[in-house]
Amino acid sequence: MNDIAVDVLIIGAGPSGCVASAYLKNNGISSKVVEKSKFPRFVIGESLLPRCMDHFEETGLLACLMDQNFEIKAGARFLKNDIVCNFDFAQKHTPGWDYTWQVPRADFDNTLAKELVKKGVDVSFQHEVTAVDFDANGHSTTTVKDENGNEYKIHAKFIIDSSGYGRVLPRLLDLDKPSSLEANSAIFTHVSEPDRPEGVEGTIITFDVVKDEVWLWVIPFSNGNTSIGFVGPTEYIESFSGTNAEKLREMLKTSDYYYDRLKNLEFLFEPHIIKNYSKAVKQLYGKGYALTGNSAEFLDPVFSSGVTFATESGVKAAKLITKQLNGEKVDWEKEYTGYIMKGVDVFRTYVSEWYTGNLQKIFFHRPENPVIKEQICAVLAGYVWDETNPFVKNHNRLVKTVAKVIDMENEEVS
Ligand code: FAD
Structure with missing residues (x-):
């Protein structure tokens, strides 16, 4: 040529x-x-x-x-210890x-x-x-x-x-x-789901927190297949033995919410692992x-x-x-x-604070604060350049501060 x-x-x-x-x-x-x-x-x-x-x-x-x-x-659904945190992109601080x-x-x-x-x-x-x-x-x-x-x-x-x-x-x-972030890895595949639950439950994207720093994604597609994957510290992902399929099957047992739905489904390809992504x-x-x-x-x-x-x-x-x-x-x-x-730095804060546990504290705190929720929702929708959003402008400080207030509230209660 x-x-x-x-x-x-x-x-x-x-x-x-x-x-x-x-x-x-x-x-x-x-x-x-x-x-x-x-x-x-x-x-x-x-x-x-x-x-x-x-x-x-x-x-x-x-x-x-x-x-x-x-x-x-x-939107997106996050689950932890029977608490559900649903974000709805129609209810967010930033227009878009x-x-x-x-x-x-x-x-x-x-x-x-x-x-x-x-x-x-x-x-x-x-x-x-x-x-x-x-x-x-x-x-x-x-x-x-x-x-x-x-x-x-x-x-x-x-x-x-x-x-x-x-x-x-x-x-x-x-x-x-x-990267300035902790070394994390992921293992994932697709499954075919001919008998998905009816309605939203069958199609909603979910992040199921199975341990503080380990979570499962469930992403249903309109073609009837669903993407599933675990993310966690590299040493956690490496602690499972066997083939990639055997590792993923074993990890599925850690999800109380999804195990029954996913346990018998055939993997459409041998799960991939990406280490230290x-x-x-x-x-x-x-x-x-x-x-x-x-x-x-x-x-x-x-x-x-x-x-x-x-x-x-x-x-x-x-x-x-x-x-x-x-x-x-x-x-x-x-x-x-x-x-x-x-x-990128706004998202970096949210990722770091997810794994420190501070953000999870905010997501799963009850009752929810609707104003904070709309501001965080705008970040999760990708509108991370909107400085009218305090959770963008002061991302570094605010997530930590709100988590601290929740800690103090919890101390008062106990
Ligand atoms: P890519 O989509 O990777 O495209 C790059 C292209 O470059 C490829 O087609 C490749 O073949 C080509 N290429 C590579 N080398 C050469 C070469 N030498 N010459 C010519 N062509 C070349 N992002 C999300 O938004 N949502 C998610 O849910 C999500 N989940 C993820 C889960 C995991 C475990 C990981 C690791 C990442 C995830 N990501 C997610 C990130 C996402 O995969 C990437 O951010 C996204 O694909 C980047 O798009 P891109 O166009 O930069 O690169």
């Missing part, structure tokens, strides 16, 4: 790469998407947040998703979408990628980026291997690295740094490139922020590149890193 020259090369056709390339296409910037896998392909990350609907809408990718009849996610979807990602990502091709974006599947060289101006020459093993080069003014756990530029440019990088951009989605930072599945962060950063990077290629000045530190990290 001959060498190719484009304005922007996008590595990876996950949600981050798809929204970025759609934005560039809509704004007349030439781009090429290079995707290592053959689609549809499995990837984990099936519970979305309302905030990502804004990104699909803005990039013209919402209608194709609407047509897919994915399971509606109108009040629903999203629970999606099998193979179908979801394939729908997005097919739509890109329909829009005329140049997407090459089963083409893998193997090397990248930058010149002093940040212009790059990328080596790509196609499905037959043939190599070719792509010359680009800019690279958006949306390669997810492929982490192409973090690996090649030595940008990885240890949290990732971080030293920098989110450099001369001639930006990292988006999981290639940049991944925190934790507990609040389903991954895809939303992937689309937020994908759209943001595409906007700033468009601005720059149109001759305007971009302050990448402020407009990209500053903006993105603001949201």
Whole structure:
């Protein structure tokens, strides 16, 4: 294949790469998407947040998703010791979408990628980026291997690295740094559920806390299958023996709520384990490139922020590149890193405070405080840039303070 020259090369056709390339296409910037896998392909990350609907809408990718009849996610349910905490996205502090979807990602990502091709974006599947060289101006020459093993080069003014756990530029440019979060791991599969409970019980997304720092996700899809997975400290996940299926079957026994529903269901594939899934990088951009989605930072599945962060950063990077290629000045530190990290840091607080137990204290405290609940609900819907929300603006302090007040109340009672 001959060498190719484009304005922007996008590595990876996950949600981050798809929204970025759609934005560039809509704004007349030439781009090429290079995707290592053959689609549809499995990837984990099936519970979305309302905030990502804004990104699909803005990039013209919402209608194709609407047509897919994915399971509606109108909130989320958390369970612990017989206490139920239900969040309803219609009752949240920040205006915005009040629903999203629970999606099998193979179908979801394939729908997005097919739509890109329909829009005329140049997407090459089963083409893998193997090397990248930058010149002093940040212009790059990328080596790509196609499905037959043939190599070719792509010359680009800019690279958006949306390669997810492929982490192409973090690996090649030595940008990885240890995550500030505890080392957690996950084990998960899909089951077919022909006899789901009737009504909401059968379709609601649930996070069942089986031990303070160990929880089970149950994510029903509209195709009749359900995603199930356990998350916990790596040493906990490693403490189970046998095959991955045997480990997961044993863990299911720890869920009083779901064991009977799930115990006899066949696993649709051997459960996957992802160890120490949290990732971080030293920098989110450099001369001639930006990292988006999981290639940049991944925190934790507990609040389903991954895809939303992937689309937020994908759209943001595409906007700033468009601005720059149109001759305007971009302050990448402020407009990209500053903006993105603001949201990531809010979620980081919620993830950390989930595992310290402070957030669980608030979720499962009775009676509930409706104002606090609406403010936290807006965070869980992904609206983490809204500084009118005290639980965004003062995230660091407020979660701890409210948990402390609950502790004091409990002490008074006992
Ligand atoms: P991806 O969707 O991973 O896409 C990256 C693409 O890049 C892939 O298709 C890959 O094939 C391609 N690629 C990789 N290397 C190369 C290469 N060298 N050349 C070309 N292409 C390449 N998020 C949620 O929002 N909700 C959840 O419920 C959720 N649950 C999770 C559970 C677990 C256990 C884990 C670990 C993560 C979870 N996530 C969840 C996070 C979610 O998986 C990611 O945040 C999301 O998929 C990131 O999207 P992306 O577009 O950045 O990357």
